Amino acid sequence: MGGTPRSSIGHILPGAGFFAVGLWHLFSHVRLFSLRPDSYVAPVWFPVTGARYLEPALVIAGSAVELVMEMFVDHSTFLPFEADGSIPSDRLHNHEHAIICLALIVYAGAAVHLDRARAPGRRALCLLLVSVVFAQELLVFHFHSTTHAGVEGQFHWILQVVVAACLGTTLLGIGFPRSFAVSLARSACIMFHGVWLAVIGAMVWVPSMAPKGCSLVREDGRDTVRCRDKASLHRARALVNLQFGWYLSFMTIFVLAIYLYVCNKYPAEQAYARLVHKAAGDEEEQDHLELEAHKCSVHDIGGDMHVRGLLPLEIEV
Structure with missing residues (x-):
């Protein structure tokens, strides 16, 4: 049995995408917190200097490619529907996977539009859209049209736990925007989501990876x-459960290593205030101090926090 390359790649590539986004968020959150913890x-999401919308653009592009793959590629016919407009029974799982991709496209597209419009409360709204993505994914895998049984079922049951953790930490982020612990946990969960998707793609659809006494049929x-x-x-x-424990331990060590590395590389910026005794009429020195205070001030505009004088990476979007 040669296995199904599409099924394997269809899990490994999205897994790599989730891992990359989670790693980028982990690095960026730790850097931002390390520089200005107070x-x-x-x-x-985090803009990039010279390409502000690179992250949502990559999410849209990757999700669109996966949607096309699910709906049109690697099937006997390129049409995702029957002649009468109904969905073929053997294509139901493809449509279910495709709506997860659609939810990601909606989130990323809305994030760009809300940012360009400078909409008030856009941070909370974007997090709600992210939670919709994870809620959609959780429901799809819980009520999947494909009966996940045996080894595959065990992998997907644990996947639901990971997705639920992503959903929970995303919702917590709405109520606790200043909690670094919530952001760290959410980034780690997204990374682990990607790792576990890749593990499923390798362990379930690569014949040589099948457990002893089992085979791909x-x-x-x-x-x-x-x-x-x-x-x-x-x-x-039992081996599936052991793998989960192994990867979870490795991921914990990896997150701690990234945290320590970034904190060491980007130490907290020290704020120094000079107490200057000025004579009457020393307006130039007074203007200088006011300008410095203005650069370091934090303003709340429309419910969104904006920090003046920060690098593009650190501006709240």
């Missing part, structure tokens, strides 16, 4: 792992 407010028009007896199935499920 004025930290967590952005939803074709059922109902799709490939899946089946074990020859209950003992083999019990062992395979």
